[in-house]
Amino acid sequence: MNSSSDNSVFNTFPQPPAENVVTLCEQNGQLMTSQTENMAGSKIQGYPVVVISHDHHKSLSGRENAKSAFLPHDETVWKRAMHAWYEMGLSGVFQEVVNSSGEVPPWTSDLAKKTLTLVRWTSSLHGSLFPHLSMSNEDMICKFSRIHDWKRSPVHAFSWHPHTVKFAYALQDDSINVHMGKSDLVPVLKHKLQKNVADLSWQPQSASVLAVACQSCVLIWHVEPTSLATRPSTSSVQVLQQNSHTPVTCLAWDPNGRILLSSSPVDTAIMAWDVAMETCTPLRRVGGGGVSLLKWSPDGSKVFSATPSHLFRVWETTKWSCEVWTKCTGRIKTACWSPDGSILLFATENEPIIYSLSFSTAQDERKAVIGGSHSAIAAVDISEVTLQGADGKDFKTGGLVHSMVWDQTGERLAVLLQDNGGHIKRQIVLFRTKVDLVLEITPCGFVQGEPTAIPHHISFQPKYDNGAVLSVVSMNLHQLVDYHWQSYHITLYSQSYNSIGLLQIIFFQFSKSVNTYVCYL
């Protein structure tokens, strides 16, 4: 064992599971596992079975700009640039030229790239040059998305409904599927502006409103729960567009469902939308170069906003003043709030540490207070270690955090680790948490899917009465052969188990096969 990782929390973890077992649920404080073959028949009731037919899917390899799917290939770059001009204005032209730099003279693409950088740089109010401003839209979304490996992930965004068993996910072809309860009816949402979907968010205190963060705008869908249409009409879509606020990569609803915040890594302003009136109020503060992450605290009192540089802010929501924290070691990669809004956990891009920041809960109604503590405390050290698994094999774990979710009871914290360039398997680690006067984080165990499945996204179902449900979106690799020119089936299946315990785990797993789909249910 490496001496530098003696402090790593993994040294106190329960023994990691063997390679060929799947974690089912938590029972009496233990994570229960099962052999892959014996899992069938133990599902939680009431969750939909998800099957996606192949024609909704686009080639996984060589993903290009979403526009290229709709245009004949023999169109010249200039014609495409003209289309981009109609759609997105001048910056769209430069974007198009930069994206197809192989087809234009090098000086043109160079010039376009520089102009694009300049345009974005001037639109951001900050005085210093940020490297992310010269990225293409897709690279930028990939960098700031909540989905691990956004470009290759079959699912581009995933969101649970806050009140009922309903979820939506965006696929690579930018269509969105909505699953409701046990219903077999799966509305598919498509719109011509719905490109490069980076985030989805259901409106709280409502049954049917879904906000979609797209490349050029925010779309608001009204998915009527009683409607029988599988392709809801685009006339019910609201388009919320704001200049120089593209691409939109993050959305956050106020828990009352009144305000929608949207952010873009190239815009220093957070847009606060009054969705019904279709008006927006910018919340702009100088510094940071953009806003990469937004998290509204569950009690509604605070909003966390991270920037692509080393600073982040916390806003209070009565007067909308903010406090700023600088001197982070790196960009904030992920963050989550405790249910009462008193503790914020976050992790940076370049340190295997989960930090905690506490906020005073004292209420002073005469003036708005944020009351954040002066500096963040390193709560958990998750640096890399090698442990021994139940089957006696070496089990490498730890490293940088990709995303972190806290369940609504405040008792479990799930962390999706990065694969660190492929030499560690991407893993989900589970902690027990207790928010009393001080925050207590203790190890719980490893959540493991099938040996060939790679997790891309984790989330807790926001409303579940008997504990918590962790959902994992993963891609099953064992049939991944390079068949990208052929059509293939992709099936998302929920695999969940009925047992009494605090935590239930659902795997939404994508597997693909060329000929027939092997059903695991």
Added chain:
Amino acid sequence: METIESWFKREVQSWRTGASICWTVISLPVLFTVYTILSHFYIFYPFTWISGSISTVFSASFVLLLLLLILVIVVVCVFSISSYTVIPEVPETRLHSLIQLLTPPRPVHGIVYVISGAICTWICCNVLEGRYSHLSVQIASSKSYMLNEYHLFLVLYGIYSGFMYLIFHYVHFNNYLQFSILQQSKFFQVRGQVVDVLLTSVQCTLWQTAYFYPGFWLLGQVPKDWIVHNLSLLRSEQSVDTFYGLLDIGLCYQTVLLGIFLHFMWSYSALLYRVYSTEHHTFPIESAFDNTANRCLIDAMTCQKDNLVKYLGFLDLSWLSKNSIERRAQVFSLSQPGGHPHNWNKLSTSCLTEIDALNQKVQEENWKVFVNVPVRQTEKPTPVTVGDTTTLSHRTTSDNTVNGTGDSQTNPSTTPKEGILSYLKKKPFFSFFLMDSPDAKSRQLFQGAQLQIWAIEALSNFATASYTEDKFGVVQRSLPSTLTSLLNLQENVEKYFKLAVTSSRRQTKDSMTKDAGLKYLLQTTLKSSLYKIVNTFGKHLMSLKLQPDATRKLKQFIEYKE
């Protein structure tokens, strides 16, 4: 005893107005300096430009002119106070909006703007110096004076700008006090909007200048002759109202710059006034002293004479229901002695009255639509299903167009007056003025809906908070009546949307005015408020004693099917 509106005007509104004017005055020197620097712009001589504008800015005459400008803008601000309104006035046709412009006190504002436009332009011309500065110039060869057409052109443009701003102010709802969704501090509100205001000013100025040029080309002779005749001046050698005279790029630049300056100055002062007036004000829930007893929240909410006070009262109620535990506790408290929940009773009654009043209006409107249709179709009225909404609504609009007022459903035969109206509407010129704007009816119905939106939010927030905070069950006792009112309004609004809202949101988006979203906001607020109650109480709501109709609708919400 002093009434709440006069107290509010004296103690709160006067300070707010004063502060907004004060900030206008403070920002004016900066604005004027920027204008001066830009107006002295020479592209080929940057050093002359900078040194020239600096020497102008630090001269004594500049300070005097600035003081005069401040005086003018203060007068304009004071005069325009009475023009602001919390309820947008929705004209049915273009003719109505013209008539609205001519009803007092608007012509007075018009005169104030026109005069202020003229004076401000005169001030700017003095700063500009050179060929723009005076109305008359001495001819070098003789002692006689001749008319300076450039000066005249700009002053006329200033007058025209004043008039156009009046139209902008009223027709484009610049005078509409819209309450912001976020209660940001005033500085950030102004900072967030000032760029938009500037862009709007540029846009308006370019648009109005494009019409001023041909206008001056056609009619410029008239004021010129008048002035030459009355002041016995000589005609100038170069006349501006010719084709080549108008092609002067320098003049065009100065005209546009002046227009932007004037428009921005006025709309900036309006912006400050709006931000200050719509600021949240905390009213006490109850008062222990007799002399302030009628300055409580409930008095503000029931104030009939001043809508702004009423609106601020409801805003405060909605705010406290969401943000303030302390004040909610006061609402939930019982009276001593007696043990009656007077505070809650008064507040909730006042909210429910507003909601029921709107419900009544929407219901009547729905009935009009119902009754209107079958009369045209067949002799005896048949029940109309919601299914054929499109045909139904088309017919409705055409009915309203023909009837003008839309209330003649009982009398299908047309009177001579209506006959003339419908004849005129077919003529192209008159139809421009007489055509109904497409959603005027629904905008008029929901023009004051902001009040009900706050009332609904407040009731829902109180109900939600009562789950943990209401020790005596004060709110929960009235939960059935609250739910019934909300569900009724929700049903009627949904019905209205199906029956009468003809155009979808996307079609009207281009012509969307500031108030057009209110009906959608009301619809969303109703749903989210009901869901908030449902999410808090869950299935327990089913054990409330409600009308079977209401129970059925509530069930839809509990199953998340609305």
